[in-house]
């Protein structure tokens with residue numbers, strides 16, 4: 001017999017008998033203390049106990065929590081950060097599948113034993129006594145008990161069914177989801193612990209699922225949150241946008257659409273919109289900002305004359321490079337600073353599809369000038385404006401002082417005269433205005449601006465000294481300006497005075513006294529004693545009468561700036577000579593590039609006056625900046641317009657400086673003749689000696705043709721001075737220097753004003769060049785190009801090289817191998833080459849500006865301190881015909 005008593009079994013497996021009965025009942029085997037169990041039952045029990053033991057050892061639970069930030073880009077284009085928390089819980093159990101498989105294998109092994117046992121039991125008709133104590137098992141296990149009963153009562157077929165199920169266990173166990181079948185197996189096997197484990201598995205699954213669900217839920221929630229945020233943003237944008245649109249439509253429909261309020265309101269909304277949504281609004285705003293223009297915008301381009309490429313481009317609202325491209329198409333190569341004439345600018349703008357509106361250059365100025373009160377248009381005689389000129393020390397100041405002290409005192413009793421650059425004096429016969437401007441510069445500066453303010457020139461010639469260089473210059477200026485000359489032969493009180501000599505000398509310069517058949521009046525005076533001065537004043541007035549000097553004294557004034565300066569306390573100050581109308585305090589004036597309202601008017605005595613009429617000089621206060629001498633002063637109605645015109649003039653002046661087209665020179669002369677711009681060529685000729693001067697001037701005058709007249713407006717011996725340069729500037733003349741050079745102040749004017757100055761050392765060259773220019777055949781020629789100047793500071797003798805000049809290089813570079821001129825008082829006294837060029841004791845090939853050197857000149861030993869050594873090179877000049 002293989003049966004064993006429970007008592008024995010309890011001893012064997014060391015489990016109390018009670019616990020044993022309990023464990024047995026838990027697997028569906030109901031026994032009492034004194035019962036026996038079969039071998040099969042024992043095995044099942046042992047397996048059960050073992051599984052309990054194992055199950056407690058085979059479970060390991062791991063939990064992990066990770067947090068990460070997920071960057072999610074929303075539809076609005078914005079990146080959002082989402083916090084993601086992943087909770088992982090993992091329970092490790094000894095693979096259930098294997099366990100179940102193992103169990104099933106065990107059961108398989110016992111299958112035959114079970115069959116055998118049942119067979120034997122049936123055979124012995126030993127029906128199984130089944131205790132049905134349902135109450136003991138309780139309701140909870142009722143199902144199990146039923147199944148147990150079923151197991152025990154049912155026949156082999158039932159068992160085979162069970163076995164079949166067991167056979168399919170693998171399949172079932174594979175399908176872990178099928179809980180129902182599993183439960184069946186558990187019950188079938190009577191293994192309630194298995195149920196527990198299954199439950200655990202289910203729980204794990206459930207928790208895993210829940211975790212998974214949790215994870216998905218968290219991610220989902222975050223994503224949802226982001227989505228919601230985005231949706232909310234979009235919704236907000238839409239709302240704001242529609243609100244703006246609504247507002248816009250509302251305002252558009254509103255009558256006050258165009259007034260400032262609307263714009264203000266819109267801005268306010270925009271700001272709020274911005275503020276509320278911060279960056280969230282970007283996509284919508286961006287969509288609006290980057291709207292590509294669909295077609296080229298054609299504009300109305302106003303061209304009012306010469307215009308630079310950049311300005312034209314600005315007017316068309318395009319890049320300068322576009323204009324340059326179009327210029328190239330019509331064959332013009334230029335940069336952004338290139339100045340286009342009105343026609344070319346029009347052509348380019350029209351080519352580019354714009355509508356061109358041609359405006360007269362000075363339309364604004366025309367408008368402002370038209371809108372002036374010109375008075376009653378009745379002219380009355382005005383005081384002549386007189387300039388006193390003459391050679392140094394011949395008595396100009398003495399004469400003016402005498403007139404001022406006598407006549408001004410008479411006119412302004414007790415007044416202290418001020419130097420305002422002009423004096424208005426009153427004589428018994430009438431009033432005269434004397435200009436007291438230093439030198440000839442102001443005189444010529446005014447003429448160069450096209451302003452003629454001098455009516456009469458009084459040429460002062462000292463009777464003891466006769467005609468001197470500056471006397472001649474003065475004559476040249478007066479004649480160039482076509483102003484009558486009255487000669488005041490001064491210092492007649494002196495014993496050695498010779499008035500006739502002066503008359504004789506002046507004859508050469510076309511100044512002829514009336515007695516000798518000329519137009520000029522000669523008045524012998526003494527500025528010292530005052531003799532003849534009244535007569536001089538009378539002659540001036542007589543001359544004025546002949547000239548019939550008249551002006552309209554009513555209406556808005558017009559005048560010329562004689563002098564100007566900046567007073568630290570009072571601001572820009574200008575002395576203005578009124579020429580027409582009446583200048584009043586409070587008038588708005590336009591003055592060259594400046595404008596302003598007259599704050600105060602002062603006369604020559606420094607007294608404030610309320611107004612000034614024609615030929616009266618007054619000092620004015622109230623201009624925007626210091627104007628230039630010679631600037632025209634015009635009273636206008638509108639200060640704003642005056643400012644506009646002033647700034648327009650400034651702009652124009654800038655452009656014309658770029659052009660510099662109007663200056664006459666030998667190169668462009670022929671073109672100008674062809675255009676009928678030039679009918680005479682004005683020349684200022686300076687030479688080293690009288691002989692050359694006469695020879696050259698005679699030859700030049702013979703060059704005159706029917707088309708072109710040669711007019712020598714100035715000639716003299718000596719270097720080219722500032723006066724020569726300013727005369728050339730005022731008269732649009734060229735300067736020819738024969739063996740003479742321009743001094744530094746003359747050079748300054750010549751360079752600034754771009755005057756044509758040419759040096760010659762061969763008479764034939766000079767004549768030939770002028771002749772060629774007149775016929776338009778000026779051919780390429782070699783010109784002496786001065787490359788450096790050195791001033792002699794000291795001289796010493798060297799046994800090797802003879803006389804050495806210790807020099808300072810004052811301009812350019814001195815080159816050892818180049819030809820040189822020696823200049824003394826701007827006159828060429830020698831032409832040759834260098835013998836030696838040394839820096840300290842070393843022979844050098846060249847010396848640069850600012851350095852000292854020793855120069856030895858070949859075959860020349862007359863070098864003196866202050867001489868200039870001029871180094872030049874022969875340069876081929878290409879003439880453009």
Ligand SMILES: Nc1nc2c(ncn2[C@@H]2O[C@H](COP(=O)(O)OP(=O)(O)OP(=O)(O)O)[C@@H](O)[C@H]2O)c(=O)[nH]1
Nearest residue numbers: 391392393394395396397398490491493526527528
């Ligand atoms: N004897 C005599 N001397 C005179 C007369 N006029 C001027 N002088 C003197 O000549 C000198 C020069 O006179 P200015 O009036 O300074 O001559 P200026 O032409 O004004 O000279 P600059 O201002 O240097 O150009 C002074 O010493 C005067 O006193 C005159 O009629 N007779």
